[in-house]
Amino acid sequence: MGPERELFWKIGPGWLFYALAALAVGLLLVGTAAHLQLWMKSSLKGKVAFSREALKQTLSDVFLGLRVLKGEVAAGIMHALIFWGFLVLTIGTAILLVHEHLSSFLVGTSHLAFEVAMEIGGLILLGGILWALVRRYVQRVPRLERRLEDALVPLWLLVVVGSGFILEGIRLASQKPEWANWSFVGAWAAGFISPGIAESSYPYLWWGHALLSLGFVAVIPFTKLFHILGAPAAYYLHHSSEVSIKASLFSRDLAQAPVNEDEVAPETGEAALDFAETPLNLADIAFYDACMRCGRCVQVCPSAGAGEAFAPRDFIQATIRALWKEHSRVGDIRLFTKDQVIDPKVPWHCTTCAACLEVCPVYGAAFEAVSKKRTTLILEGTGVPDLMNQTLERLFNYENPWVSSKREKAAWTKDLDIPALTKDGKEVDFCYFVGCTTSIDARTQAIAKSFSSILKHAGVSFGVLGEKEPCCGDIARVVGEVGLFEEKKMNCLDLFSRYDIKEVVTSSPHCFHAFLNEYPEKNFGVRHYSLVLKELIGQGRIRFKTNGKRTAVTYHDPCYLGRHNRIFEEPREVIRSIPGIQLVEMDHHGADSLCCGAGGGRMWQGKELDGEARMSEIRVREARATGAELLITACPLCLIMLEDALKTLGFEKELRAMDLNELVLSSLELAGNNLM
Amino acid sequence: MKEPKIIVCAKQIPDPEAPFSNVSVNVEKKEVVVDAPDVISPYDENALEAAIRIKEEVGGKITVLSMGRKVSDTVLRKTVAAGADALILLEDAAFERLDSRSIAFVLSSAIKKIGEYDLILTGRQAGDWDSGQVGLILAELLGIPSISLARSIKIKDDSVVVEKLVPVGYEVVEAELPALVTVSNEVGELRYVARTKMMALLRRPISIPKWGTKQLELSVEALNPVQLMELCPPPDMRRECVFIEGASSDEKAGKLAAVFKELR
Ligand code: SF4
Ligand code: SF4
Numbered sequence: 001m002g003p004e005r006e007l008f009w010k011i012g013p014g015w016l017f018y019a020l021a022a023l024a025v026g027l028l029l030v031g032t033a034a035h036l037q038l039w040m041k042s043s044l045k046g047k048v049a050f051s052r053e054a055l056k057q058t059l060s061d062v063f064l065g066l067r068v069l070k071g072e073v074a075a076g077i078m079h080a081l082i083f084w085g086f087l088v089l090t091i092g093t094a095i096l097l098v099h100e101h102l103s104s105f106l107v108g109t110s111h112l113a114f115e116v117a118m119e120i121g122g123l124i125l126l127g128g129i130l131w132a133l134v135r136r137y138v139q140r141v142p143r144l145e146r147r148l149e150d151a152l153v154p155l156w157l158l159v160v161v162g163s164g165f166i167l168e169g170i171r172l173a174s175q176k177p178e179w180a181n182w183s184f185v186g187a188w189a190a191g192f193i194s195p196g197i198a199e200s201s202y203p204y205l206w207w208g209h210a211l212l213s214l215g216f217v218a219v220i221p222f223t224k225l226f227h228i229l230g231a232p233a234a235y236y237l238h239h240s241s242e243v244s245i246k247a248s249l250f251s252r253d254l255a256q257a258p259v260n261e262d263e264v265a266p267e268t269g270e271a272a273l274d275f276a277e278t279p280l281n282l283a284d285i286a287f288y289d290a291c292m293r294c295g296r297c298v299q300v301c302p303s304a305g306a307g308e309a310f311a312p313r314d315f316i317q318a319t320i321r322a323l324w325k326e327h328s329r330v331g332d333i334r335l336f337t338k339d340q341v342i343d344p345k346v347p348w349h350c351t352t353c354a355a356c357l358e359v360c361p362v363y364g365a366a367f368e369a370v371s372k373k374r375t376t377l378i379l380e381g382t383g384v385p386d387l388m389n390q391t392l393e394r395l396f397n398y399e400n401p402w403v404s405s406k407r408e409k410a411a412w413t414k415d416l417d418i419p420a421l422t423k424d425g426k427e428v429d430f431c432y433f434v435g436c437t438t439s440i441d442a443r444t445q446a447i448a449k450s451f452s453s454i455l456k457h458a459g460v461s462f463g464v465l466g467e468k469e470p471c472c473g474d475i476a477r478v479v480g481e482v483g484l485f486e487e488k489k490m491n492c493l494d495l496f497s498r499y500d501i502k503e504v505v506t507s508s509p510h511c512f513h514a515f516l517n518e519y520p521e522k523n524f525g526v527r528h529y530s531l532v533l534k535e536l537i538g539q540g541r542i543r544f545k546t547n548g549k550r551t552a553v554t555y556h557d558p559c560y561l562g563r564h565n566r567i568f569e570e571p572r573e574v575i576r577s578i579p580g581i582q583l584v585e586m587d588h589h590g591a592d593s594l595c596c597g598a599g600g601g602r603m604w605q606g607k608e609l610d611g612e613a614r615m616s617e618i619r620v621r622e623a624r625a626t627g628a629e630l631l632i633t634a635c636p637l638c639l640i641m642l643e644d645a646l647k648t649l650g651f652e653k654e655l656r657a658m659d660l661n662e663l664v665l666s667s668l669e670l671a672g673n674n675l676m
Numbered sequence: 677m678k679e680p681k682i683i684v685c686a687k688q689i690p691d692p693e694a695p696f697s698n699v700s701v702n703v704e705k706k707e708v709v710v711d712a713p714d715v716i717s718p719y720d721e722n723a724l725e726a727a728i729r730i731k732e733e734v735g736g737k738i739t740v741l742s743m744g745r746k747v748s749d750t751v752l753r754k755t756v757a758a759g760a761d762a763l764i765l766l767e768d769a770a771f772e773r774l775d776s777r778s779i780a781f782v783l784s785s786a787i788k789k790i791g792e793y794d795l796i797l798t799g800r801q802a803g804d805w806d807s808g809q810v811g812l813i814l815a816e817l818l819g820i821p822s823i824s825l826a827r828s829i830k831i832k833d834d835s836v837v838v839e840k841l842v843p844v845g846y847e848v849v850e851a852e853l854p855a856l857v858t859v860s861n862e863v864g865e866l867r868y869v870a871r872t873k874m875m876a877l878l879r880r881p882i883s884i885p886k887w888g889t890k891q892l893e894l895s896v897e898a899l900n901p902v903q904l905m906e907l908c909p910p911p912d913m914r915r916e917c918v919f920i921e922g923a924s925s926d927e928k929a930g931k932l933a934a935v936f937k938e939l940r
Binding site: 378379380381382384386388389390392393394396397398403404405407408481482483484486487 | 865868
């Protein structure tokens with residue numbers, strides 16, 4: 001007999017094993033079906049189209065594991081070891097069954113290759129599990145939770161792999177085949193085993209190993225192991241529904257969601273967080289269900305980082321838990337899950353900064369889940385914080401979220417000779433859409449003033465809408481007031497078309513984002529001012545004075561310019577092109593930037609939601625650590641937040657917050673320009 | 677007990693939260709000119725919220741009464757969107773600028789016309805003139821007990837239990853129904869009314885009765901307009917902040933002294 005393995009050596013008839021295997025696979029299928037039923041029940045009706053591209057991306061996500069590796073090399077390698085080890089052993093076992101029952105091809109050299117592959121598979125799985133346990137329980141990586149399930153799952157797998165090696169050792173010890181050394185781990189184990197004990201204990205151990213392995217397969221849908229199936233599904237749905245990084249914060253169907261005409265005032269308990277009422281699409285649920293509580297989102301979330309009572313992971317877990325309880329015919333089938341008490345204010349913390357999406361291994365945009373929850377709360381009316389309630393009322397009545405009137409939107413232009421757009425006025429290159437905050441807030445008006453001066457310097461023809469400028473509605477959108485957002489959008493579209501506006505340039509990344517991504521019906525182009533500055537510099541239309549003095553500046557990426565719309569480089573290029581200016585980066589920059597804390601409507605929520613630290617203060621401390629003199633940003637909300645934090649921390653003397661426009665203007669070759 | 681019938685009196689006023697630049701005072705005409713959308717007086721919104729919470733707890737029916745020379749049903753439909761069951765508008769040219777007693781008189785006639793009620797809620801005062809009288813006079817005219825300045829209202833059997841604000845803290849007061857309670861902001865803000873909900877409601881035909889002097893069988897002579905003796909604009913509160921620059925403290929002090937001298 002050449003090299004070969006006898007599958008049911010000493011075990012007798014295999015039927016019992018196959019019966020148990022069928023049971024395990026049955027449980028796997030039933031459990032998975034329960035997940036699928038939940039997905040279908042909880043989501044808006046919609047088709048999932050087949051897309052080759054999405055499938056390709058999904059396969060590369062699954063097999064390359066780049067989402068897991070991203071920014072977390074140790075975790076990525078650990079996961080890859082477990083993934084590949086598990087995969088090799090699973091495929092190997094399947095091959096063995098084929099060999100046993102269909103065609104006996106695993107003989108001779110191919111058997112030896114098979115044995116070596118299984119040894120390696122087992123070893124890397126073992127290494128992966130041990131590393132995972134060390135990370136969680138020895139290194140105690142802070143983002144990892146230590147629940148019962150978190151210990152049980154890897155230990156179970158550890159026992160499965162360990163017992164597999166021991167079994168092999170016993171088999172080799174008593175059979176003593178001459179090719180034993182190819183199974184190098186098993187052969188090594190065999191050295192510790194006396195043949196007599198081996199033969200008598202073998203059947204027990206074999207059944208133990210078999211039961212544990214089959215059990216492991218069976219519990220996949222009932223534990224966090226479900227991500228083995230859920231994550232690939234989430235990948236596919238993510239790619240195919242193009243829920244890209246520029247994703248809309250809410251599904252558009254929702255804006256037109258018919259309000260039940262007979263029941264205008266839904267009976268709701270006091271500020272109850274009814275997660276199950278939120279309309280979702282399949283990609284959302286797949287991500288919630290595939291979330292394996294890795295905590296990467298918590299680690300990067302600025303709100304959680306500031307010690308606020310919010311963690312995106314817990315929010316997602318509470319959401320999926322509620323969905324299971326409400327929408328699953330059999331209740332929550334997952335073991336080890338329990339109800340979590342969630343504060344009703346929780347959905348109002350998120351700044352929609354998108355940092356979580358950047359790191360989540362299953363493309364989880366927690367902020368979209370939050371936003372959908374907000375939409376439900378807004379419709380119910382009771383869970384809306386008072387300050388947000390008032391802000392929305394003001395937005396509706398006065399076209400801006402501040403305590404100001406629309407008529408003050410032109411105040412900053414006084415004595416400045418800023419061309420106002422008229423219905424049939426002369427052609428201009430673009431409409432400068434100043435935005436509510438920039439036109440009203442005394443500090444940020446400097447953005448508008450300096451941008452206009454730069455435009456004049458460069459000889460660009462532009463105009464502003466002044467008192468007629470509407471609100472883009474973005475605040476309403478991010479806080480889930482989709483109806484108000486739609487009204488504001490219609491309002492803007494109508495005005496732009498009456499004024500025949502073809503090109504819009506905004507001060508605020510928020511207006512920019514809304515126009516660019518949330519106005520699908522628009523027929524005008526939109527740019528953020530930083531793009532215009534870069535272009536003007538590129539065309540040589542902006543002349544900087546030569547400056548002997550070297551100034552170190554650092555740049556804070558606004559979330560809606562950077563992460564949401566991937567404009568990281570352009571503002572930096574503008575900064576770098578100024579003579580004498582040296583750009584130093586903060587620890588968190590570009591796609592890893594830290595939110596200033598103003599997004600998602602937080603600007604208008606007061607201090608009520610603040611934690612131990614303020615997000616803006618955390619950011620400003622990081623900026624100060626660079627040793628830069630100037631903290632440059634490109635968003636009016638960031639400017640207000642950062643400047644405020646500089647004041648409350650008493651850093652104003654060392655570090656000044658400035659808008660990119662102010663920096664450019666102060667460096668221009670203008671008569672009498674010595675702002676710096 | 678049976679489900680209570682609640683009447684909420686809600687006044688439509690120019691937005692008291694309007695930005696300052698939208699408000700001016702015409703001294704000759706004794707008029708405050710507010711260029712701002714009309715809203716429901718905030719304390720009346722609190723009263724409505726209190727009513728809705730009672731309804732959520734024990735059931736009931738809420739009727740909103742609003743009175744004025746011109747009342748807009750787009751403004752007042754918000755009450756229905758929030759959770760009221762019926763809306764009645766009291767509209768008549770003769771209802772303009774009435775004094776508190778006359779307003780209470782009109783309201784009492786309307787409430788008598790409605791007939792059945794258990795609880796009447798009003799705001800503690802209106803957000804425009806802040807008189808705070810109508811509620812209590814109304815109770816008097818109806819001959820029912822009244823409790824003012826409620827921070828919490830509960831219905832228990834056939835009575836209403838109110839936490840009534842006093843200068844320090846609150847006292848718990850109980851009155852037999854029917855009764856009138858004036859509501860303070862501590863009750864909580866009116867729940868948010870989403871625009872989609874509001875728009876759906878505006879499209880939906882609902883019958884909103886309009887009653888004037890004729891329907892209420894009132895004689896105009898019984899109504900007295902308010903007599904405004906004098907109206908003055910608020911004092912100019914503008915402030916200016918000047919940093920005194922100077923090389924030394926002496927120099928700065930000298931300049932400061934000069935400013936003081938000039939101001940004297
Ligand atoms: S979007 Fe930002 S604030 Fe919101 S959950 Fe994600 S990381 Fe946290
Ligand atoms: S949402 Fe994503 S990043 Fe957050 S815990 Fe779940 S899987 Fe991890």
